Amino acid sequence: MDLDPINFSDDCFPSYASVKPHQSGEGGAVGASKKRKDAEVNTVELYYMEQETNTKTKKNAISIQTDRVFHSAAVGDDEDEAYYDEDEKLQKQLNSGPPQYDENALAKWLSSIYPKLSQLLEANLTNKAFDNYEVFWEEERGEVELWQKLTTNFDFKEINKATQKAINQVKAATNEVQNEADDDWEGGNQGRSVVNSTGSSEKYQVVSVAWSCNGSTLAIAYGRTNHTTWCEHISAVSTWGIFRREFDAKKPNKTIEVSNCLTTIEFHPSDPLILAGGTINGEIYLWNIDSEESLISNSAIDEYYHREAITRLAWVKYESLTSLAVSYCIMSVSTDAKILVWKLSDKLRFPAKGHLLARKRDGEMGTVGGTSFAKVGYGAGGQEDSTFIVGTEGGSIFKCNIQQPLDKDISHFFDNTSGVRWKQEAINLLSNLPNKAIMEVKKKVERYVLDKGEKDVWAPTVYHAKPDIKMLFTVPFNANYERHLGPVTSISASPFIKRIFVTSSTDGQLRLYDTLSNRPVAVYEPGGYGSGEYLMAVEFSPFRPAVFAAVGNSGNVYIYDLAQSKSSPSYILRHQDDSVSHSLRVAQSLTFNPRQRDFLAVGYHDGNARIYRLNYQLANVQKNELKVLQSFLEEKGTD
Amino acid sequence: MSQKVEETLNRINTHKGVKGIIIVNSRGIAIRSTMSQNETIEYGSLITQFTSKAQATIKALHQEEDISFIRIRSKKHEIMIAPEKEFSLIVLQNPSNDETN
Numbered sequence: 215m216d217l218d219p220i221n222f223s224d225d226c227f228p229s230y231a232s233v234k235p236h237q238s239g240e241g242g243a244v245g246a247s248k249k250r251k252d253a254e255v256n257t258v259e260l261y262y263m264e265q266e267t268n269t270k271t272k273k274n275a276i277s278i279q280t281d282r283v284f285h286s287a288a289v290g291d292d293e294d295e296a297y298y299d300e301d302e303k304l305q306k307q308l309n310s311g312p313p314q315y316d317e318n319a320l321a322k323w324l325s326s327i328y329p330k331l332s333q334l335l336e337a338n339l340t341n342k343a344f345d346n347y348e349v350f351w352e353e354e355r356g357e358v359e360l361w362q363k364l365t366t367n368f369d370f371k372e373i374n375k376a377t378q379k380a381i382n383q384v385k386a387a388t389n390e391v392q393n394e395a396d397d398d399w400e401g402g403n404q405g406r407s408v409v410n411s412t413g414s415s416e417k418y419q420v421v422s423v424a425w426s427c428n429g430s431t432l433a434i435a436y437g438r439t440n441h442t443t444w445c446e447h448i449s450a451v452s453t454w455g456i457f458r459r460e461f462d463a464k465k466p467n468k469t470i471e472v473s474n475c476l477t478t479i480e481f482h483p484s485d486p487l488i489l490a491g492g493t494i495n496g497e498i499y500l501w502n503i504d505s506e507e508s509l510i511s512n513s514a515i516d517e518y519y520h521r522e523a524i525t526r527l528a529w530v531k532y533e534s535l536t537s538l539a540v541s542y543c544i545m546s547v548s549t550d551a552k553i554l555v556w557k558l559s560d561k562l563r564f565p566a567k568g569h570l571l572a573r574k575r576d577g578e579m580g581t582v583g584g585t586s587f588a589k590v591g592y593g594a595g596g597q598e599d600s601t602f603i604v605g606t607e608g609g610s611i612f613k614c615n616i617q618q619p620l621d622k623d624i625s626h627f628f629d630n631t632s633g634v635r636w637k638q639e640a641i642n643l644l645s646n647l648p649n650k651a652i653m654e655v656k657k658k659v660e661r662y663v664l665d666k667g668e669k670d671v672w673a674p675t676v677y678h679a680k681p682d683i684k685m686l687f688t689v690p691f692n693a694n695y696e697r698h699l700g701p702v703t704s705i706s707a708s709p710f711i712k713r714i715f716v717t718s719s720t721d722g723q724l725r726l727y728d729t730l731s732n733r734p735v736a737v738y739e740p741g742g743y744g745s746g747e748y749l750m751a752v753e754f755s756p757f758r759p760a761v762f763a764a765v766g767n768s769g770n771v772y773i774y775d776l777a778q779s780k781s782s783p784s785y786i787l788r789h790q791d792d793s794v795s796h797s798l799r800v801a802q803s804l805t806f807n808p809r810q811r812d813f814l815a816v817g818y819h820d821g822n823a824r825i826y827r828l829n830y831q832l833a834n835v836q837k838n839e840l841k842v843l844q845s846f847l848e849e850k851g852t853d
Numbered sequence: 854m855s856q857k858v859e860e861t862l863n864r865i866n867t868h869k870g871v872k873g874i875i876i877v878n879s880r881g882i883a884i885r886s887t888m889s890q891n892e893t894i895e896y897g898s899l900i901t902q903f904t905s906k907a908q909a910t911i912k913a914l915h916q917e918e919d920i921s922f923i924r925i926r927s928k929k930h931e932i933m934i935a936p937e938k939e940f941s942l943i944v945l946q947n948p949s950n951d952e953t954n
Contacts, residue, residue, distance in 0.1 A: 315884055319939060323939070324858055328861050328865065330922070330935075331935065335865070335870070338931050338946055341948065
C-alpha cells in the first residue's frame, strides 16, 4: 500500500477534538464509532509490526545499556491508591464506550516491554547527555535593560563658586553679562551663556567611565567638553562599588576632586584600586581609590610633557625577558601631538620615553594631535608585539611601533662626563635614543647643567635642558590606514583576534580594519547613511568576539553582533529620558565590564552614567562566532 | 491477567521521576492511565497522532522499517512511547530531579 503521509496522519486517528465527545455520553458514541471505522481501515497497514523483529531490537538495546545502569531497578511495589482510584473512574468512563481489548495480550506485551522501559527510566535519570544542551527554537532576544543610573552627589556648583565669581567679574567688566541666573556659572567662560540656563547646569558631563579589573568598581570622570580656552573648572571622579551592600546610585563610595576637567580615566589592569586619569590641561593623575589621601602622584605640565588635553590613557604591561618581573607603563596620547610612556616606578615625575606624532608635509615637519590609541597585534599570526594604532584629530590612522622603555647599557657614552654626575635614571632615559642622538642630547644637557652651576643630572634635568624635541622624541609611524573624514574618537582592538581593530569617528562611521591591510575590511554607519552622527566611542566586547558597541551624540548605544547581522546594529539602546534636552543626550564613553559578562556602562552628557544589563545572547559566546570575525581576514586574503 | 497489567504499571510507576503512564489502544483511546482525565485524553490523542506520523515517515523511507520505540526529550520531560499493533504505552518522566542518584 502506498502510504501518503498527509492523508494518513489526518484521517486515521481521532484528533484531540474528536475524541472528546466520545467520553461524554451517547452523542459522542456515534462519533466514536465513526472514528473507529476510519481507524480500522488504516490500522491494519499501519500497525503491522512483527513481534519478533521488535523484540530483537529491544534485546540489543538492553544489552548495550545494562552495564551502565543496574542499581535500584527493582523498587518496592507500594501501591498508590489515589492513582488507581482515579484510574478506575477513568476506565469506567472510557470503557463504557467501544474500547474493547484483549487483557491477556496487553499483559503479555507489557511484561515484554517492561525490561526495556525500566532500563530507560533508570538511564534517563543518570544520563547527562542533555544537561547543558539547549535548543534555540527561535532567537531568544531578551531585552537589554537599563539596570542603574548613577549620579554623583558632588556639588560642582558649590565648589566652583569662587571661579564663577571671578568669571562674573570679568564678564561684568566686558559687559557680557546677560540675564542668566547665578547658577549658570558654567556657561561663563565660553561666552555663550544663554545656552543651558536650565537646572541641569550644576551637573557636569560624564566624560569617561572605567571598570576596575575585578569588575566590581565603576569610576566615572566628570568634566566639561566645551572649553575654548584654559580650563578653570574643578571637576571630580566618583567611584561606585556596584556590588556593595550599601550601594546607592546617587551616592558614590568615593569622590576625588580634580583641579581641572578630566578627559579620560583608566584603571590599572591588575590592581583594582589604582586609577589613572588625564585632564584637559595635560596632567596625568594617579590615585588609590581606597585610601584617605587618594592622590599618589601627578605629572607636571611642560613642553616636554603634555600641555594639551590628554585624549587617551592606556596601561601597558611589559614582561621583562631576563627576569620574571612585570612592569606597567602608562601610555598617554594627547592633542599636543605626543605619546609619552610613563613608568609606574618613576611616579609620573618624568616620562620614560616619548614619541612625536609628526609627519613630513611639503618638506616641513607638521605635528598632528592624537585622539585615540590602542595596542594591537601585527603579523600574520596577530601575535602581540609593540604595535599600536593611533588615531588623530585629522582623521588619519597610523600604525606605530612603540618599544617598551629600555634600560640598555650605554655607560660607554658616559666615560667622559666633563664634571657632570649622570644619575642612572637620566642615563636610562637616553638609552632609548639612537646612538647619534645620545651624544647630541648629552652635550646639550651637560652644557645646561654647567651653566646653571649644578652637577647632578636627574631625568627631569634632561627635559629642562630643552634639547631638540625631535631628537628626544622619535616619530613612531611606520604605516597608515585609509583615513576617516573626522577626528578618530576611539580605537578598540579585538581581544580575540589581535589583528583586527575598530575605529569610531565624528564622520559617522565605524570601521573595521585588519592591521595588515590599508583599506578597512568593513564600514558601518550606525546612525544611517550620511546621518552625520558623531560617534564618540567604540569598544569590542571582552567576551564575545563578534560583538562591539558604539555610542554617538544622539545618545544611542549601537550594539553590533556580527554573528546576527553583518550590516546593521542588532540592538540600539536609546536615551529615553525626555526631560533631557537633545544637546545633553550625547553619550561620550562606554565600557564593557571585564568580569561581569552582562554589564555595559555608558557615560552621558546629562551627568549620568547608565549601566545596562546585556541579554544572555550578547553576554555569552555563541557557536562559531570566532569564525565570523575570522572571515573578515579571509576575505582580505582572497582579494 | 488484569492483575499482571496492574502490577507492571505499578512497577513502572515506582521508577523515579515518572509522572504518568498511559496505555492507549490503536485508535488513541486510553484504556489505562495514571493521569487526570483531561491530560489522558490530551496525551493519548496527540501522541497517537505523532506516533502514526513517525511511523508513516519511517515506512516511506524504508518499506521494511518499523518504529520500535520513540523517545521525545523536551526541556522538562522525557516522553517514552512504545508502540505496538494493538496498544501503545506512553510514559512521561521528569528526568532532571536526579540529585539523589
